[in-house]
Amino acid sequence: MVRTLSAIALILGLVSPVCAQEKANQLFGAKRTASAHVPAAIGTYAKGCGAGLMQLPETGPTWQAMRLSRNRNWGHPEMIAFIQRLGAEATRHGWAGLYIGDISQPRGGPMTSGHASHQIGLDADIWMLPPKRLNLSRSDREKISSLNVRSADQRSVNGNFTRAHYNILKAAASDPAVDRIFVTPPVKIEMCKTARRADRAWLQKIRPLYGHNTHFHIRLKCPAGSAFCQTQRPSVAELSKGGDGCDETLQWWVTDYLNPPKTPASPPAPRKRGARDYTMEDLPGQCAQVLAAR
Template sequence: MIRPILRALALAALPLLAAAPALQAEPLARQLFGAENRPSRQQPSPIGFYSKGCAAGLVQMPESGPTWQAMRLSRNRNWGQPEMVQFLADLSAYATRLGWAGLYIGDISQPRGGPMTGGHASHQIGLDADVWMLPPRRLNLSRAERESISSISVRTEDQRRVNANYTPAHAALLKAAAGDPRVDRIFVAAAVKIEMCRTASRADRAWLQKIRPIAGHNTHFHVRLKCPRGARLCETQSPTVAELSKGGDGCDDTLTWWVTDYLNPPKSTARPDRTSPPPRTARTYTMADLPRQCASVLRSD
């Protein structure tokens, strides 16, 4: 009962807040979207950007399939655009060719996308998904097991190299995902990107540009799909990987930064600017920060 009341009050307040932004009485968007436990009754549509938007008409990835299991079911984050659900089913089927039982799927999106109550800045429009680095040995985990077991890290503690958990099957899986035309980019630990740059064939490296290093991805890799054709409200990632690939495979000095300045940043002499308000983020967005169509996503029953 509380969820519909909170949603109704928040949406009713939107016109007043737009006219008087100084009131700042609007609930946080992550609270509103995090309270929704089912998708909107609308045609599937990603709205806005991956880290600043919402999603209409999402479909639920089944908790278990022939080659996958969704993990952490208590979060209710196994919702995605139809293209994402199909992609994950396809990739999990490919994993069986590598000797795995399939894939363990982590967070995709909330039922209506939007900012999450915790854990992610992106995953807001149903086109992001986390895939565990842990190779499944079986696909009959109970709900309790899916809450208790954890994935594995594939890099060393100093973050500079992959460890013994990283196998040729991981590399083959990532290459297959990067080669899929539906994929825009894949986020991995810097050590994984460095290892792939070292071992990839010199004659076949264009797909490497889609493999992008980023912090916090040692136990899973994060797949981001392109905006589906015809999704006019979806904001394309810029620059696109196609544009980036014109400059090579991403195995350049920029990658070296991840194990030099990133791990041991040079000391800054500049004083922090304490006069400007902190930038808005997924944790502080209100509905006024999101595309206006997100209000109808919340209203839809």
Template sequence: MTPRLFLIPLLLSVLVAASSAWSQDKGSVDPKPLPPLANPNDPKLGAKELFARKILPAAMPTQSIGSYAKGCLAGAVQMPLNGATWQVMRLSRNRYWGHPNMIALLKRLAAKAHKDAGWPGILVGDIGQPRGGPALSGHASHQIGLDADIWLTPMPDHKLSREEREDMSAVMMVRDDRLDVDPRVFTPGHVLVLRDAAQEPAVQRIFVNPAIKKALCREAKGDRSWLSKIRPWWGHDYHFHIRIRCPPGSPECKGQPSQSAGEGCKPSDLAFWFKDSVLHPKPPAKPPKPRPPVTLAQLPADCKVVLKAPDAKQ
């Protein structure tokens, strides 16, 4: 769906400039804890400051609460940092927590990437914080444990060092002119991995760079129904973003409408994304004013309970 016109200037000035870089920001092998807040009960304090200071999940039954971009997560599960067919990146962010359904899906996808595409495995980027909620940087979504980023760089055939996990960059998949993928790095294996992810029944959307969507439309063979879940969006040059539906047992979870049945491959479906004004946006004449941060009071009421709950035992 074409974004609403009144959102375009803001999206172009913020998302295009920053989104791709967020997933490539380097981490630290020696992360320092955030300093204590002077007034954690300040009603104007951004909820991101509170959730970022929670190192462990809430000792509560698992529930995704609220929406992908305004919510929290109770009873999160950690993605194991190493598996036979996956490795987690940017450990210093502590964003490798999610709903158990998402963690199970990532493990399945890793095995399928190995089997179907011949990759050693996948590199897992951000999932969510231990209690979900807004993050200090990088994402508007990833708040309820149902979003995850997967690098488009196959996992190397060896265990990465901590330094590599913090410093290594993913590979840019898009050509310099932004009109198509770079055939030197985007391979048939990428098509198979994205197909495997989209064919998971719980997956509702997968966000990719528009050039990647264009390439998938061109290269997909056989059953192409999975293409309807692949959505072009800004900032996905290096990774793809999986989003799953609200799971059973989370009555306070607010999902999104299901995708239309079409492949989304018609010229009219993709035309917006390849306009010169979208590919090469001009900076706004007047920079937009920063929005005030979302406060705890603006999140679902149960998120306050999640925030105050004791730490889960590890």
């Protein structure tokens, strides 16, 4: 029976004393299947879970899920539909489709390794490597690596970044379901240079962030019906002050970020708690229901 997560579930979804202090990533990481709920994204992208998530088929007409041993090819149905749309779009630009990295665990939640986000089924990593074929074996998918599109000095794209990358990213950013897309800063800089002056509104969604030189990270908006999903703030419009984000703040990523101004030494700051430190008490109350469901 598929169940909804209602206000009653919020009341009843109190964390039991048994698991309240257990590490949430170990509890969610142990689940191999989705919960029997109506699909819903719960909490924030970096502190939440996903009810009724859908598994992306390992292979489709325009995609292949990679690193299958991780069991992270689960997402909200809106994300699965988006991947299918973008995969079809990629074929219009000379790619066989898309290689899909991590989406979420079967019930979302904090992961045992890697990402701090990807917790509510609305994040997906898409490889920069253009697929030439979509019949990779499970073994191939564990061994093959993606493509680095950033130069060695981290200040520009290299020859691996093509017009097809640009067009696929533009198509993704133009999709109304997308909230933002994280890319390595040199990709954003390159796209700012080459975008047409009269067609730049979509650039607002392309957000520079370190660590995205071999993949781009899609983040969707909270879907209709996910009453407990929290929209990310600040919005892309606020971050770019209503513009396209191609301003002096973008250059910071290839100047001061790489060579920060020297400042007097100070004691190291205490380590902040991260996603792998969360217990069930840190997550929204509904996540206990998601975890406990069959």
